[in-house]
Amino acid sequence: MTTFSELGISDAYIKGLKELNIVEPTQIQKAVIPMLLNTKTDLIGLAQTGTGKTAAFGLPMLNTIDPTIPKVQGLIIAPTRELVQQIKKQLFKFTKYIDEKIFVEGVYGGEKIERQIKNLRRPTHIVVGTPGRLLDLIERKAVYIDQVRTLILDEADEMLSMGFKEDLNKILTYNTTERKTWLFSATMRADIKEIVKTYMSADVARIQVNKDSLVNENISHHFINTEIKDKLTVITYLLKRRKKERGVIFCRSKAGTKALAKQLLDAGFAVGALEGDMKQIERDKVMRAFKKERIQFLVSTDVFARGIDVNNLTFVLHHQMPDQLVYYTHRSGRTARGGKKGQSIALIIPGEMQKILDAQKKLGITFKHMPM
Numbered sequence: 065m066t067t068f069s070e071l072g073i074s075d076a077y078i079k080g081l082k083e084l085n086i087v088e089p090t091q092i093q094k095a096v097i098p099m100l101l102n103t104k105t106d107l108i109g110l111a112q113t114g115t116g117k118t119a120a121f122g123l124p125m126l127n128t129i130d131p132t133i134p135k136v137q138g139l140i141i142a143p144t145r146e147l148v149q150q151i152k153k154q155l156f157k158f159t160k161y162i163d164e165k166i167f168v169e170g171v172y173g174g175e176k177i178e179r180q181i182k183n184l185r186r187p188t189h190i191v192v193g194t195p196g197r198l199l200d201l202i203e204r205k206a207v208y209i210d211q212v213r214t215l216i217l218d219e220a221d222e223m224l225s226m227g228f229k230e231d232l233n234k235i236l237t238y239n240t241t242e243r244k245t246w247l248f249s250a251t252m253r254a255d256i257k258e259i260v261k262t263y264m265s266a267d268v269a270r271i272q273v274n275k276d277s278l279v280n281e282n283i284s285h286h287f288i289n290t291e292i293k294d295k296l297t298v299i300t301y302l303l304k305r306r307k308k309e310r311g312v313i314f315c316r317s318k319a320g321t322k323a324l325a326k327q328l329l330d331a332g333f334a335v336g337a338l339e340g341d342m343k344q345i346e347r348d349k350v351m352r353a354f355k356k357e358r359i360q361f362l363v364s365t366d367v368f369a370r371g372i373d374v375n376n377l378t379f380v381l382h383h384q385m386p387d388q389l390v391y392y393t394h395r396s397g398r399t400a401r402g403g404k405k406g407q408s409i410a411l412i413i414p415g416e417m418q419k420i421l422d423a424q425k426k427l428g429i430t431f432k433h434m435p436m
Contacts, residue, residue: 084158173196
């Protein structure tokens, strides 16, 4: 078994990792950490969600920071508020036992910009932010990124899917110093290749784990044949059989999410909902309750799929298959995180079997029929 010490991580960081229950390096961590610690290189890391990318890029970035210089030296750009908060929290915990404090600040929409401007006046070494809010702060001269030596684009494919291409281009041109750029993505789309060509060195290093798998190989995939009128009965039956387990149920619409969450609450389950009409303060409250296990099951729309990073989720349930296959990858990636195993279960009504066949073909996975 390879250890973090063998990868070059110091004891102080390893102590912080242990508190997060991160003991054995994942494939992406084994491949990326020694390279980023020992060579100054641009990097493309291709890996599925849930494979431990935050530690893979976060530990080497922390290693580049000089705590005695009170300037922003590291920048991490991520697609959603939830992911920004998650990365910031993990970096904070990684640094718990190091001698000199490294200060990390998170910036994102949904919170008063004045408060974030005030926070950025404190010494800050690393900024983690969503593209829109980050660009706004740069243009207001509330944050300076001219001294950034390491810039990370996390979940690059998702940022481009969400329409952040122009914002990213502007941010990348604001920082023109001799920086290293590390890009992490699940897929290598044409517009990502464009970013690589424009902003990264010609001899950029490439690391890809699970090369033949577009979906985490620790996830087993299942489908249940049902009718629309029977879906609630099927879900209730599945949840009752999983009294000690935790999972996420995905719906395609905000209205569907609200309705299903209410039906399950009325049936006596400890359920919370995440959907776009909720205020940010309400969404944060639900996520806190879910992480602290006061809520057993979460009902969510696709928008929040990537921000749900909760340990020990054993299953994901698809009330309907998503319209786009990329969302199937994001949804199912909530389970089987950190090397654990998990199940992805889709409810299929008559006429939808083609969606399962398409997913098998395009994602290189096999679905098993789950009889009721």
